Amino acid sequence: MDSFVQNRGRAALTAFAVAWLALGGLALAGQADKAAGTGYAGEKTCLTCHEAQTKGYHGGVHGRMFNPKTPIATNGCESCHGAGKAHADAGGDKTKIASFKTMKPSEQSAACTSCHNRGAHALWTGSQHMQRNVSCTSCHSIHDAKGEKQLKAKSETELCATCHRAQTNKQLRFNHMPVREGKLQCGSCHNVHGSANVKLLAKGVTVNESCTSCHTEKRGPMLWxxxxxxxxxxxxxxxxxxxNDRMLVAKLPFLCQRCHVTSRHPPTIYEGFTEKNSTNANKIFGRSCMSCHQMVHGSNAPSGKAFLR
Ligand code: HEC
Ligand code: HEC
Ligand code: HEC
Ligand code: HEC
Ligand code: HEC
Ligand code: HEC
Ligand code: HEC
Ligand code: HEC
Ligand code: HEC
Ligand code: HEC
Structure with a gap:
């Protein structure tokens, strides 16, 4: 593996000297497919023995981009597998080429982050996925992708479900974020490639900032x-x-009564019907507390202290 890392380092340095291409948040640390005597064999040579590997790859984004006809200069197969001349010269000595089967997760990712290290990918190092040995190739496949964006599963939700059953199953609940309907994706709220925010949230340092990035009317600050x-x-x-309705964590009025216990008003379901207190029963019918306290998210009305308006 050492030679792999060294070769990658050398390729990156050469690229630094020649040109540092930034393309849509992408840093290309590669060189033309010209096998310039740096231990590279060139894609044509690889294909003399590995024709099978073009399946899935040549139709995919890398196969299309890593092509002498495009303006992007790369080392073809060797952009990811490292310089492979020694491997080719030895008739395919397995120990002289970087195989993803034997690489550590961090090495697998390093093969990708040499190019994909900007924009949405800039915070990969140290991210929750990276720290738990999830690598780029846990989610993406280069030669055998099943979905868009080189994903290993047909859809993003299916992919996440392989590891996050609990969260994806909530999509089956009666009230859920419209991910199942295709209006949102897990990635609408999370950046799985790393984020400076809690819980890999894509926007907003806090949960509230994330929610109000879409539900702006709830942002505040409110008078009350x-x-x-x-x-x-x-x-x-x-x-x-x-x-529950509106993805509430508990049904009304119990949700409110988790905090607003039985002091003056409101009543609990039991107190509502005592002789002394019977008028309070209306507090738990229909839309319950929300019949009157419609502005539960806060109010800007001068007299909105009790969130009635
Ligand atoms: C002369 C034929 C030949 C050439 C040229 C060649 N390979 Fe190989 N390659 C092989 C053989 C044979 C194996 C061992 C396959 C096995 O044992 O399963 C192999 C193994 C590999 C593996 C590891 C596969 C595994 O299952 O671990 C990779 C990756 C690889 N080659 C990539 C390349 C790349 C990239 C190039 C071009 C730089 C290249 N090869 C050129 C014959 C070749
Ligand atoms: C963009 C990076 C990338 C490029 C370019 C690429 N590969 Fe791979 N290759 C991978 C990854 C990642 C795997 C692991 C399986 C997968 O994700 O599909 C792999 C798997 C393989 C394997 C099976 C052994 C292993 O390492 O698991 C062989 C052999 C191979 N590639 C050869 C090639 C050849 C030949 C080319 C050029 C035609 C090529 N690859 C181009 C990333 C790449
Ligand atoms: C030599 C540079 C280079 C390397 C190394 C590289 N890529 Fe890419 N990748 C590109 C380019 C160029 C594109 C196309 C432009 C873009 O989408 O940014 C691309 C596109 C992608 C896309 C978007 C696919 C789509 O359909 O839009 C994914 C996903 C991806 N790469 C994953 C990987 C993974 C995983 C690895 C490591 C196994 C890897 N790349 C290694 C250059 C590279
Ligand atoms: C936990 C799963 C997961 C991991 C790990 C992961 N990705 Fe992705 N990647 C995705 C999903 C899902 C998408 C599509 C949605 C999106 O763009 O966020 C994606 C999209 C991409 C894209 C296309 C972005 C675009 O805007 O078109 C690239 C490039 C990419 N990933 C590269 C990588 C690289 C490089 C790594 C490792 C450093 C990596 N990914 C790790 C799940 C993952
Ligand atoms: C290969 C398994 C795997 C896949 C696939 C995967 N994850 Fe993860 N994810 C993990 C692991 C492991 C952690 C760390 C869990 C922990 O620390 O408790 C994690 C953590 C997270 C976290 C929580 C971060 C935190 O601070 O608690 C989020 C959010 C997340 N993943 C989202 C996603 C999304 C969205 C997808 C699909 C695009 C996805 N993951 C796909 C394994 C995976
Ligand atoms: C509407 C925004 C949103 C969408 C869509 C979303 N999440 Fe989350 N996710 C969050 C927020 C906010 C948190 C942190 C608060 C919490 O823990 O409830 C979170 C937390 C997580 C965690 C960390 C564990 C936990 O419960 O704290 C995982 C894993 C996760 N989400 C995975 C997913 C997956 C998989 C999908 C797609 C099915 C998804 N998320 C869709 C907003 C979202
Ligand atoms: C990426 C944008 C986005 C983010 C971020 C987001 N939402 Fe939503 N939210 C939506 C969309 C779209 C709908 C569906 C609206 C519709 O179908 O009319 C929705 C619907 C809702 C609903 C109403 C469900 C119903 O039954 O009508 C609630 C409650 C909600 N979101 C709360 C939240 C909370 C809490 C957060 C933060 C954890 C959040 N949202 C983050 C886009 C977002
Ligand atoms: C004290 C409990 C509580 C908190 C905290 C809360 N909500 Fe709500 N939210 C509710 C209730 C109750 C409803 C149902 C309102 C109804 O049925 O009229 C609701 C409804 C919603 C709806 C759908 C209806 C509408 O008013 O648009 C959205 C969106 C929403 N909340 C977003 C948020 C966001 C964003 C936050 C954080 C800034 C938040 N909520 C915090 C109790 C709460
Ligand atoms: C997590 C605890 C919590 C939950 C759940 C909660 N509240 Fe509150 N609520 C508070 C706190 C704390 C205050 C501020 C009390 C104060 O200032 O004395 C408050 C204030 C209020 C006030 C204004 C009180 C005043 O002094 O005028 C109303 C009305 C109210 N809540 C209604 C509701 C309703 C309706 C629900 C259910 C949708 C609800 N609350 C859920 C904690 C909660
Ligand atoms: C029929 C209308 C109505 C319903 C239903 C109702 N409230 Fe009230 N609530 C009021 C009014 C009116 C006030 C008094 C406002 C004032 O004093 O300015 C009030 C005051 C409050 C206060 C602040 C006063 C105090 O007790 O310290 C809280 C908290 C509160 N309600 C919570 C709730 C909860 C929780 C529910 C559901 C179980 C509920 N309310 C149902 C009308 C209602």
Whole structure:
């Protein structure tokens, strides 16, 4: 593996000297497919023995881009597998070429981050996935992709489901974020390639900033803030889905009564019907607390202290 890493380093240095191409957030650290005596054999040579590897690859994005006819200069197969002249000269000595079957996860990813290290990919190093030995090739395949974006599964949700059953299953609940319907994807909220925010959130340092990046009307600041709303939307909503209306984590009025216990008003379901307190029963019918406290996310009305308007 050492020779692989060294060769990659050398390729990167040469590229630095020649040109540092930035293309849509992509740094290309490769060189023309000209086998310039640096231990590279060139794609044509590889293909004399590995014709089978063109299946899936030549139709895919890399096969199309890593082509002498495109303006992008690369080392073809060897952009990812490292210089392979020694391997080819030895008639295919397995120990002289970088195989993804035997690389460590960090090495697998290094083969990709030599190019994909900008924009949305800039924060890969140290990200939750990287730290838990998930590599680029845990999710992407180069020669045998099943979905768009070289994904190993047919869809993004299917891919995430292989490791995050609990979150993806919430899509089957009665109320869920419209991922199943295709209006959103897991990636609408998360950047799986790394993020400076909690929970790999793509936007917003906090959960609330993430939610209000789309639900802007809930952003505040409000004249009358409801403290749990200002603190964390997920106190009342599950970001992935629940079996209650509006993805609420509990049914009304119980949701409110988790905090607003039986002091003056409101009542609990039991107190609602005592002789002394019977008028309070309306507090739990129909839309329950929401019949009156419609502005539960906060109010900007001068008299909106109780979120009635
Ligand atoms: C002379 C024929 C030949 C040439 C040329 C050749 N290979 Fe190989 N390659 C082989 C053989 C044979 C194996 C061993 C296959 C095995 O044992 O399963 C192999 C193995 C590999 C493996 C590891 C496969 C595994 O299962 O671990 C990779 C990756 C690879 N070659 C890539 C390349 C690349 C990239 C090039 C061009 C630089 C190249 N080869 C050129 C014959 C060749
Ligand atoms: C963009 C990076 C990339 C390029 C370019 C590429 N490969 Fe691969 N190759 C991979 C990855 C990743 C795997 C692991 C299996 C997969 O993801 O499909 C792999 C798997 C292989 C294997 C099976 C052994 C192994 O390492 O698991 C062989 C053999 C191979 N590639 C040969 C080639 C040849 C020949 C070319 C050029 C025609 C080529 N590759 C181009 C990334 C690449
Ligand atoms: C030599 C540079 C280079 C290397 C190394 C490289 N790529 Fe790429 N990759 C590209 C280019 C160029 C494109 C096409 C432009 C773009 O989408 O940014 C691309 C596109 C992609 C795409 C987008 C596919 C699509 O359909 O839009 C994925 C996913 C990807 N690469 C994954 C990988 C993975 C995984 C590896 C490592 C196994 C890897 N790449 C290694 C240069 C590289
Ligand atoms: C946990 C799964 C996962 C891992 C790990 C992962 N990716 Fe991705 N990648 C995705 C998904 C899903 C998409 C498509 C949605 C998106 O663009 O976020 C994607 C998209 C991409 C794209 C296309 C981006 C675009 O805007 O078209 C590239 C390039 C890419 N990944 C490269 C990489 C590289 C390089 C690594 C390793 C450093 C990596 N990925 C690791 C899941 C993953
Ligand atoms: C190969 C397995 C694998 C796949 C596929 C995968 N993940 Fe992960 N993911 C992990 C592991 C392991 C962790 C770390 C879990 C932990 O620290 O508890 C993680 C963590 C996360 C986290 C939480 C970060 C945190 O701070 O707790 C999010 C969000 C996440 N993944 C989203 C996704 C999404 C979205 C997809 C699909 C595009 C995906 N993952 C695909 C394995 C995977
Ligand atoms: C509407 C935005 C949104 C969408 C869409 C979304 N998530 Fe999340 N996800 C979040 C938020 C916010 C958190 C952190 C708060 C929490 O833990 O409930 C989170 C947390 C996670 C975690 C960390 C574990 C946890 O529960 O804290 C994983 C794993 C995860 N999401 C995976 C996924 C997967 C897989 C999908 C696609 C099926 C997905 N997410 C879709 C917003 C979203
Ligand atoms: C990427 C944009 C986006 C983000 C981020 C986002 N949402 Fe949504 N949200 C939507 C869309 C789209 C809908 C569906 C609206 C529709 O179908 O009319 C929705 C619907 C909802 C609904 C209503 C469900 C129903 O039954 O009508 C709630 C509640 C909700 N989101 C809460 C949240 C919370 C809490 C967060 C943060 C964890 C969040 N959203 C983050 C886009 C987003
Ligand atoms: C104190 C509990 C609570 C908190 C915290 C909370 N919500 Fe809600 N939210 C509700 C209730 C209850 C409803 C149902 C309203 C109805 O049925 O009229 C709701 C409905 C929604 C809806 C759908 C209907 C509408 O008003 O658009 C969205 C979107 C929403 N909330 C987003 C958010 C966001 C974003 C946050 C964080 C800034 C948040 N919520 C925090 C209780 C809460
Ligand atoms: C996580 C705890 C929590 C939940 C759940 C919660 N609240 Fe609150 N609520 C508070 C806190 C804390 C205050 C501020 C109390 C204060 O200032 O004395 C507050 C204030 C209020 C006020 C204004 C009180 C005043 O002093 O005028 C109303 C009305 C209210 N909440 C209604 C609701 C309704 C309706 C629900 C259910 C949709 C709900 N709350 C859910 C914690 C919560
Ligand atoms: C029929 C309308 C109505 C319903 C239903 C209702 N409320 Fe109220 N609520 C009010 C009014 C009116 C006030 C008093 C506002 C004031 O004093 O300015 C109030 C005040 C409050 C206050 C602040 C006063 C205090 O008790 O300290 C809280 C908290 C509250 N309601 C929570 C709830 C909860 C939780 C529910 C559901 C179980 C609920 N309300 C159902 C009308 C209603």
């Amino acid at each position: 803030e409801h403290p749990p709303v200002a603190e964390n939307c997920t106190t009342c909503h599950d970001a992935h889905g629940t079996n």
